[in-house]
Amino acid sequence: MTAETSSNAVINANGLCLTFDSSDGPVHALKDVDLQIDKGDFVSFIGPSGCGKTTLLRVIADLEHPTRGSITVNGMTPEQARLERAYGYVFQAPALLAWRSIERNVGLPLEIMGISAAEKAERVARTLELVGLDGFGRKFPWQLSGGMQQRASIARALAFDADLLLMDEPFGALDEIVRDHLNEQLLELWRKTGKTICFVTHSIPEAVYLSNKIVVMSPRPGRVADIIESNLPDERPLDIRESKGFLEIAQRVRAGLRQGQL
Amino acid sequence: MNAAVARVFPIATVVAAIMIVWYGFTVYLNAPWQIERYEKAGIEWQMEDLVRDTMALDRPILPAPHQIAIEIWQTTVEKKITSKRSLIYHGGITLSSTLLGFLMGTVLGIGLAVSIVENRAMDKSLMPWIITSQTIPILAIAPMIIVVLNSVGLTGLLPKALISTYLSFFPVVVGMVKGLRSPDPMHIDLMRTYKASRMQLFWKLRLPASVPFLFASMKVAIAISLVGAIVGELPTGAIAGLGARLLAGSYYGQTIQIWSALISAACMAAILISIVGLISHITLKRMGLQQ
Numbered sequence: 001m002t003a004e005t006s007s008n009a010v011i012n013a014n015g016l017c018l019t020f021d022s023s024d025g026p027v028h029a030l031k032d033v034d035l036q037i038d039k040g041d042f043v044s045f046i047g048p049s050g051c052g053k054t055t056l057l058r059v060i061a062d063l064e065h066p067t068r069g070s071i072t073v074n075g076m077t078p079e080q081a082r083l084e085r086a087y088g089y090v091f092q093a094p095a096l097l098a099w100r101s102i103e104r105n106v107g108l109p110l111e112i113m114g115i116s117a118a119e120k121a122e123r124v125a126r127t128l129e130l131v132g133l134d135g136f137g138r139k140f141p142w143q144l145s146g147g148m149q150q151r152a153s154i155a156r157a158l159a160f161d162a163d164l165l166l167m168d169e170p171f172g173a174l175d176e177i178v179r180d181h182l183n184e185q186l187l188e189l190w191r192k193t194g195k196t197i198c199f200v201t202h203s204i205p206e207a208v209y210l211s212n213k214i215v216v217m218s219p220r221p222g223r224v225a226d227i228i229e230s231n232l233p234d235e236r237p238l239d240i241r242e243s244k245g246f247l248e249i250a251q252r253v254r255a256g257l258r259q260g261q262l
Numbered sequence: 263m264n265a266a267v268a269r270v271f272p273i274a275t276v277v278a279a280i281m282i283v284w285y286g287f288t289v290y291l292n293a294p295w296q297i298e299r300y301e302k303a304g305i306e307w308q309m310e311d312l313v314r315d316t317m318a319l320d321r322p323i324l325p326a327p328h329q330i331a332i333e334i335w336q337t338t339v340e341k342k343i344t345s346k347r348s349l350i351y352h353g354g355i356t357l358s359s360t361l362l363g364f365l366m367g368t369v370l371g372i373g374l375a376v377s378i379v380e381n382r383a384m385d386k387s388l389m390p391w392i393i394t395s396q397t398i399p400i401l402a403i404a405p406m407i408i409v410v411l412n413s414v415g416l417t418g419l420l421p422k423a424l425i426s427t428y429l430s431f432f433p434v435v436v437g438m439v440k441g442l443r444s445p446d447p448m449h450i451d452l453m454r455t456y457k458a459s460r461m462q463l464f465w466k467l468r469l470p471a472s473v474p475f476l477f478a479s480m481k482v483a484i485a486i487s488l489v490g491a492i493v494g495e496l497p498t499g500a501i502a503g504l505g506a507r508l509l510a511g512s513y514y515g516q517t518i519q520i521w522s523a524l525i526s527a528a529c530m531a532a533i534l535i536s537i538v539g540l541i542s543h544i545t546l547k548r549m550g551l552q553q
Contacts, residue, residue: 063451082455089455095448099470099549108466112456140550 009072010164010196011037011060016069018055028221029055030066035215035224037198039163042190044207045200045215046253047260052222053200053215057166060198061089073164085113087164088157092172094149096141096156103128103137106156113160127155130189147178154186158193165197171206180238183209187236204257205241208232208249216253218260226256281327285317288326292316295323325518333522349507349526356491356504357530359419363426364487368480370427371434378435379442379468380460396432400425400490405497422494422503429490430483437479441472474551477542484534492527504530 016033019026030052037043045053058064059071062078073081081087088109096105103124110120128134131151141149150170157165171179187210190197201207207214208230216226230249232240240246289312296316300307317326325333334349341348374392377384404425411421445467453463495505504523511520546552 061455063454083457085455085457087455089452091448091452093448095446095452097449097467097470099473099551101550109456112453112458112462112466142550 008039009036009075010039010041011035011071011073011198013056013059013071014069016056016059016066016071018052018059018064019067030059031221031223033069033222033224035227037196037213039196040194041213042187042197042211043199043213043215044211045198045217046202046204046207047217047222047225047257048202048219050222051217051219051260053217054168055222056217057168057198057200061087061166085109085160086162087166088160088162090150090154090157090165090167090170092169094141094146094153096149096152098141101138101140102133102144102152105141105152106137106159109156109160115160123159123161124155127159128152130158130192131155132185145178147174147182150174151182151185154189158189163195165195167197167199169200169202172202179206184238186210191234204250204253208246208253209236209238209241214249214253216256216260218257225260226252228252228256284324284327288322288324289313289316291323292319295319320518321515322517325521329518330521330525333518334526337522346502349504349522352502352504352507352523353526353530355502356488356495356527359422359494359503360426360484360488360491360530360534362419363423363490364430364480364484366423367427367430367483367487368434371431371479371483372438372476374431374435375438375442375472376464378439380464392432392435395428400429400493403428404490404493408494408497422491425494426487426490430487433479433482433486434476437475437482438472441475442468444475445471470549473549474542474546477538477545481535481538481542484538485531488527488531488534 013033013035016030016035017028018030019028021027033052033056035056045056047053055064059066060073060078062082071078074084074086076084076086096102097108100108106127107120107124110123115123124137125134128137131154133148133151133155136144136148136152141152144152154167154170157167171182174182183206186197189195199207199210201210212230212232214228214230215224216228217223218225228249232245232249293312293316296312296319297307300311316322317329319325322329337347337349341350343350343354345351374388378388379385407425407428408421411417411424449467449471450463453467458466491503492505492508495501495503496509504527507523508520511517511523543552
């Protein structure tokens with residue numbers, strides 16, 4: 001560990017590179033990424049497609065392997081962290097299993113971990129309530145709207161109480177109104193649980209509204225262009241998005257994105 | 263009421279059209295022979311005599327639908343089930359080897375599909391052989407199977423069922439392999455983030471995902487199981503079964519018997535497919551896979 005790494009770092013990446021081999025030659029998905037995420041941070045990764053933001057999240061989750069550089073999750077390798085079930089992952093789509101009711105979907109990780117039926121039922125009920133889906137446990141996924149399905153998938157990621165939540169454009173496919181609502185709920189959840197959240201998005205307002213740290217990324221090769229600390233208060237009503245402080249940060253993000261394009 | 267009419271009407275229209283064409287052909291195809299008979303006997307005949315008589319021949323080239331219906335009635339309802347002339351007796355024999363063959367074919371198909379999906383070596387080595395097996399005409403291989411198995415003392419139900427198995431395992435393998443591989447990469451990643459074991463991945467993701475594919479395959483499998491059972495009955499010396507009825511009918515020029523066996527086989531296939539379809543519907547509905 002380097003001197004500036006504080007002891008409560010959840011994720012620590014140094015000189016991280018990831019190259020995919022393709023028929024047109026190597027693709028540099030990530031190049032020299034240095035990043036530290038502390039406990040309790042809400043970090044957004046923003047950038048155009050092909051900037052490696054999803055790849056970075058997948059490296060943290062041990063779903064991709066870096067070609068060079070080092071990364072630790074909770075002080076361990078990503079693989080060890082995955083095997084310790086250190087994180088919950090929310091995908092772009094709800095990815096619910098169609099043949100399981102909502103409560104059995106949320107209970108899936110608990111089932112795999114071999115948690116007792118009684119505790120499973122209790123935890124499923126608690127997490128469903130946390131995302132505002134109490135009373136929908138016995139429904140099948142197709143009986144729920146897209147927004148509710150995505151909330152169920154968040155509940156599933158929360159069900160086993162990992163301290164780290166990795167979210168890959170979870171609200172990308174939803175309409176603006178549902179999205180605003182879920183953003184509010186997610187912030188409240190973050191405040192309530194104190195989890196560390198890594199959130200991939202391509203929406204500037206979403207990134208600024210949600211996070212206390214915004215990682216601006218740029219493509220070809222995928223790298224970190226800027227890291228912006230937000231000084232917005234923790235309590236964020238939706239209309240904070242019209243405030244001066246909010247617009248200033250959004251401006252910085254936009255500038256960072258534009259610079260990355262050059 | 264209206265919904266029922268809307269469902270029945272298209273089917274009834276097609277059936278009516280088939281009947282009209284069928285009766286037309288009955289007269290047309292049987293007419294030359296009937297006319298010859300009139301001339302030999304020196305009978306003056308009118309068009310309506312011809313129409314009536316061509317539909318009432320003992321051994322017509324093409325029997326009329328009502329002749330087949332009467333034959334089926336006489337050989338099912340009016341015959342004892344134990345009678346060698348009962349179509350139910352013969353149908354039951356065909357049905358039992360169809361069902362046994364279908365069951366074995368489905369089990370074999372699922373087993374092969376699982377080993378193909380779970381084992382790369384099996385995938386590479388088995389699949390070409392499975393496909394090759396279906397390029398051999400069943401009519402060529404069925405007598406071999408029967409003769410070979412007879413010579414080792416296996417007779418009766420099992421050899422016929424094995425021909426059904428030979429045909430029916432194929433759609434099950436193909437459908438099941440596709441079904442077991444149908445989960446989204448996202449779902450597989452999801453299971454990976456939970457540190458799911460290979461067994462858990464199989465039981466909790468791959469297998470449930472494959473169920474709709476399995477049922478679709480089983481519908482095809484049960485129909486060709488019946489074909490296999492009938493083909494299997496042809497070389498056994500025409501002892502029993504719908505296949506035997508077909509063969510015996512063609513030996514003695516009993517076209518009405520042939521057609522009644524054919525129609526019975528078609529009805530049996532339709533009923534079997536409907537039963538599989540119903541089980542599929544109920545299962546998928548209970549699984550939440552059908553709305």
